[in-house]
Amino acid sequence: MVMEIVCPAGTPAALRAAVKAGAHTVYCGFADETNARNFPGLNFDRAEMQEGIAFAHQHGAKVLVAINTYPRAGNESLWHAAVRDAAEAGADAAILADPGLLEYAATNHPDLNRHLSVQAAAANADIINFYQTAFNIKRVVLPRVLSVPEIALINAETEVQTEVFVFGGLCVMAEGRCSLSSYVTGKSPNMHGVCSPPSHVQYHEEAGRLDARLGEYTIHSTQRGEPAPYPTLCKGCFQAGDKQGHLFEDPASLNAEQLIPQLAKAGVTALKIEGRQRSRSYVTQVVRNFRAAVDALEAGKPMPQGMLARLTEGQATTTGAYKKTWR
Amino acid sequence: MDLTIGPNQFFWKSDDWVSFYKEMAQAPVERVVLGELVCSKRLPFYGAQIPDAIATLQEAGKQVALTSLALVTLKRERKMTAELAEMGVEIEVNDLTVLASLPKGACFSVGPLVNVYNEGTLEWLAQQGAARICLPPELTLQSVSVLARRAADLGVAVEVWGYGRIPLAVSGRCYHARLHGRGKDNCQFACEDDPDGLRVSTLEGQPFLAMNGVQTMSDSYACAAHQIEVLAEAGVSALRLSPHSQGFAQICQLFRQRLDGALDGTGLALGVQNAAKDVRLSDGFLEGARGADWSGASHEGNEI
Numbered sequence: 001m002v003m004e005i006v007c008p009a010g011t012p013a014a015l016r017a018a019v020k021a022g023a024h025t026v027y028c029g030f031a032d033e034t035n036a037r038n039f040p041g042l043n044f045d046r047a048e049m050q051e052g053i054a055f056a057h058q059h060g061a062k063v064l065v066a067i068n069t070y071p072r073a074g075n076e077s078l079w080h081a082a083v084r085d086a087a088e089a090g091a092d093a094a095i096l097a098d099p100g101l102l103e104y105a106a107t108n109h110p111d112l113n114r115h116l117s118v119q120a121a122a123a124n125a126d127i128i129n130f131y132q133t134a135f136n137i138k139r140v141v142l143p144r145v146l147s148v149p150e151i152a153l154i155n156a157e158t159e160v161q162t163e164v165f166v167f168g169g170l171c172v173m174a175e176g177r178c179s180l181s182s183y184v185t186g187k188s189p190n191m192h193g194v195c196s197p198p199s200h201v202q203y204h205e206e207a208g209r210l211d212a213r214l215g216e217y218t219i220h221s222t223q224r225g226e227p228a229p230y231p232t233l234c235k236g237c238f239q240a241g242d243k244q245g246h247l248f249e250d251p252a253s254l255n256a257e258q259l260i261p262q263l264a265k266a267g268v269t270a271l272k273i274e275g276r277q278r279s280r281s282y283v284t285q286v287v288r289n290f291r292a293a294v295d296a297l298e299a300g301k302p303m304p305q306g307m308l309a310r311l312t313e314g315q316a317t318t319t320g321a322y323k324k325t326w327r
Numbered sequence: 328m329d330l331t332i333g334p335n336q337f338f339w340k341s342d343d344w345v346s347f348y349k350e351m352a353q354a355p356v357e358r359v360v361l362g363e364l365v366c367s368k369r370l371p372f373y374g375a376q377i378p379d380a381i382a383t384l385q386e387a388g389k390q391v392a393l394t395s396l397a398l399v400t401l402k403r404e405r406k407m408t409a410e411l412a413e414m415g416v417e418i419e420v421n422d423l424t425v426l427a428s429l430p431k432g433a434c435f436s437v438g439p440l441v442n443v444y445n446e447g448t449l450e451w452l453a454q455q456g457a458a459r460i461c462l463p464p465e466l467t468l469q470s471v472s473v474l475a476r477r478a479a480d481l482g483v484a485v486e487v488w489g490y491g492r493i494p495l496a497v498s499g500r501c502y503h504a505r506l507h508g509r510g511k512d513n514c515q516f517a518c519e520d521d522p523d524g525l526r527v528s529t530l531e532g533q534p535f536l537a538m539n540g541v542q543t544m545s546d547s548y549a550c551a552a553h554q555i556e557v558l559a560e561a562g563v564s565a566l567r568l569s570p571h572s573q574g575f576a577q578i579c580q581l582f583r584q585r586l587d588g589a590l591d592g593t594g595l596a597l598g599v600q601n602a603a604k605d606v607r608l609s610d611g612f613l614e615g616a617r618g619a620d621w622s623g624a625s626h627e628g629n630e631i
Binding site: 070071072073074076097098099100101103104121122123124125126127129130144145146150153172173174176177178179180182183184185186188190191215216217218219221234236237238239240241243244247248249321324325326327 | 397398399400401402404405408409422423424426427428440442444445446447448449450451452463464465466469470473474493495496497498499500501502504505506510511512525526527528529530531532533535536538543545611612615616617618619
């Protein structure tokens with residue numbers, strides 16, 4: 001079976017663009033703290049979600065609703081409402097990370113399929129099978145800490161479908177297990193759906209150097225004229241011992257297009273593209289290229305080469321943990 | 328309120344590890360969690376000493392639990408995790424993978440690296456057999472209060488991070504190895520020279536984070552010196568003190584004095600900074616705008 005392309009949509013327009021460009025599946029979230037891309041001006045209100053799902057279904061595509069932050073104590077009703085509304089809107093599945101919310105969804109909306117979010121960082125077959133028994137999850141999005149052989153091993157030991165990230169932003173840390181951002185800004189992926197938020201970024205220019213600060217910490221310092229990457233905390237330039245550099249990760253994004261045949265062989269069901277904050281034209285181009293790649297693979301034709309070079313222009317790319325040497 | 332010594336997060340030489348737990352048998356704490364939390368490659372160096380340490384601590388009247396790894400990926404780590412259940416002591420779950428191998432109905436505790444952010448998850452864990460939960464350090468006082476009250480209804484003891492560098496993230500990549508230009512598989516145990524982790528500073532030299540193998544921590548040492556009364560009021564039943572190489576036995580004594588009312592928050596904070604030199608304190612997750620903040624100045628002069 002052809003590998004499923006799972007594409008991000010931050011807006012109804014991006015959803016329609018993704019469906020038209022050939023995405024098998026689109027994922028999106030409500031415009032609040034219930035999803036891990038809680039950015040200003042992004043995401044769907046209730047009516048938009050219903051219309052978006054109806055549009056996708058008319059065109060034979062599926063919609064997954066990400067409700068993948070961790071509900072706040074004393075305020076779980078916001079997350080419960082998101083699950084209810086996703087079910088009522090006809091979503092094909094909800095992408096969930098929190099065990100309490102999975103339990104709520106399984107009990108109150110059993111007909112809504114449940115996918116385990118990357119935010120749950122389920123990194124081996126034992127825990128994936130445990131989640132299947134406990135909450136009857138249909139699919140798991142694997143954390144970006146696994147090599148391709150390890151993914152193959154997981155697929156050999158579970159009936160739960162696996163979905164892996166192939167393109168876009170890259171977390172260096174196990175997702176859902178990182179509170180670096182709230183240590184520095186008070187806002188975190190787990191609690192607020194944001195990481196290194198722009199509201200806490202300040203630029204300071206002096207003597208031909210541009211410093212990018214997050215909270216009160218300098219994350220990057222670049223010469224005037226050099227490209228200045230966004231100050232994502234874990235991709236900053238720091239010093240430790242007598243060394244200086246990108247101690248955690250270079251400012252690189254993930255591109256695993258060339259690994260698609262190996263991921264298929266490893267038993268992966270779906271390929272996920274990161275970037276609900278991205279534009280319609282970006283989404284269209286990425287989807288077209290990945291769709292062409294999986295269709296070529298299915299037809300036994302060679303993979304298109306370097307198809308996404310233009311989208312990552314000026315930026316380093318990596319295959320991340322899929323190759324063991326990354327560790 | 329009780330005191331719990333959390334699992335040592337660092338890679339200590341076997342002799343240092345052994346003498347630390349001998350010393351802790353005499354510390355004024357109720358409970359000790361030990362074992363390997365961060366990296367499965369470290370365990371062979373001191374694993375054989377664990378049964379003796381458990382026996383010594385139990386003979387001294389401590390409750391003892393064994394931690395799981397924080398992130399279980401490899402086959403060897405899955406086996407290690409499954410074998411924990413055979414050790415005959417309570418398990419502290421720091422990756423839910425452990426739940427897959429615990430016998431049905433077994434009682435366990437939950438460590439700070441499991442995401443317990445809300446009542447729903449707390450209730451679910453209680454149903455699975457959790458008797459005790461150390462909440463994630465990221466939580467605010469407000470969330471801690473809500474969860475401690477719900478936990479009390481369920482008969483689950485709640486613990487809060489009281490002292491030590493805060494575990495902020497775990498990765499598939501080893502940063503100590505990367506710093507030395509090596510991969511994780513050929514790390515040559517680069518982390519063993521840093522018994523409290525290695526400070527990471529900004530390019531301007533401002534202390535920021537600490538690396539500890541695959542783990543990233545805060546540079547600051549969390550210290551709940553000023554929140555004891557509020558935590559007790561909310562029904563929190565224990566504070567977790569995380570082991571460090573400097574003055575730790577004395578720090579346990581100071582926290583005990585604080586719980587007994589013999590020290591105020593400022594006194595405890597000063598005592599900690601005398602016992603562990605060059606340490607910056609923080610309590611911002613509990614009551615600041617962000618984790619790195621320290622409320623110290625706002626408390627001075629307001630205490631008995």
